[in-house]
Ligand SMILES: Nc1ncnc2c1ncn2[C@@H]1O[C@H](COP(=O)(O)OP(=O)(O)O)[C@@H](O)[C@H]1O
Ligand code: SF4
């Protein structure tokens with residue numbers, strides 16, 4: 001039995017919806033080290049789910065495993081299922097996955113230049129994304145490319161379509177990447193720190209277009225960030241990852257105001273989000289003691305126990321997943337894996 005966060009979504013989900021993305025018992029390993037352990041993750045149509053945790057927690061590996069983009073030397077086991085596609089994506093050939101990527105599932109990563117061809121005009125790149133995946137003829141694709149650049153808020157989209165990536169600002173480039181990601185109306189959009197490199201006002205624009213883009217398509221969103229304020233803006237549900245495991249999950253309103261896992265409580269205390277969602281002075285913030293260990297160096301039992309202020313000898317054994325059924329969430333969508341939950345009763 002997997003330990004993590006599956007099941008019903010937060011508020012607003014329509015009854016009977018099948019998951020768009022259903023990840024079960026995902027493990028990712030090198031030859032020597034387990035990098036992700038027993039990750040469960042379900043996202044339904046129209047649902048926006050955040051994945052948070054410090055750098056080195058396993059967030060990007062989760063995204064890459066879902067997208068079939070793990071590099072050489074990494075093996076994924078478990079199940080990754082996408083609505084409209086039979087079987088386990090982990091068992092697909094690279095060719096089969098490449099078709100699904102950019103068609104039914106699309107991505108926006110931190111650095112837009114990795115997704116863009118520096119020698120090709122951006123309008124042609126958006127158009128190509130549509131023709132390669134067979135959703136439009138060439139001339140339709142060109143017209144739609146300009147429309148999409150307009151939709152993602154590029155000023156003078158006709159002009160922008162003729163520009164090369166280096167002629168645009170970082171924020172504009174990221175909007176082009178979002179336009180490409182949305183070009184084929186994906187059912188799943190995966191974003192990994194899409195606005196981390198952008199300044200705050202541009203960040204707000206890009207976040208807004210990502211949210212508007214997925215909402216208008218009723219798509220599922222997996223949104224990875226270490227920025228809790230961004231999750232509070234963008235997402236309805238949140239998963240907290242540490243040491244390659246999901247340690248807590250639930251509706252954003254629940255997890256951010258009443259966290260149970262000691263790691264989540266530490267993250268919140270170290271962020272500038274107070275329980276009420278207001279900001280406070282950074283200088284007054286406590287930090288989580290210690291640093292994230294390198295992969296393979298997390299303790300046995302609870303992966304957080306060498307940094308946890310509440311740890312006891314019991315934490316040398318693996319804490320079981322405890323569902324939280326309150327706040328109207330489903331039985332297992334919401335829960336945590338901690339023996340001595342913050343704010344809760346001692347178990
Ligand atoms: N290809 C790889 N080979 C070995 N270790 C890796 C590889 N990719 C990532 N890791 C390790 O896995 C852990 C999680 O990485 P990552 O998913 O990138 O974390 P995050 O995105 O949360 O910052 C890190 O310790 C990282 O060094
Ligand atoms: S299980 Fe123990 S070590 Fe882990 S977070 Fe809870 S109290 Fe801390």
Ligand SMILES: [Mg+2]
Nearest residue numbers: 059060061192
């Ligand atoms: Mg990352």
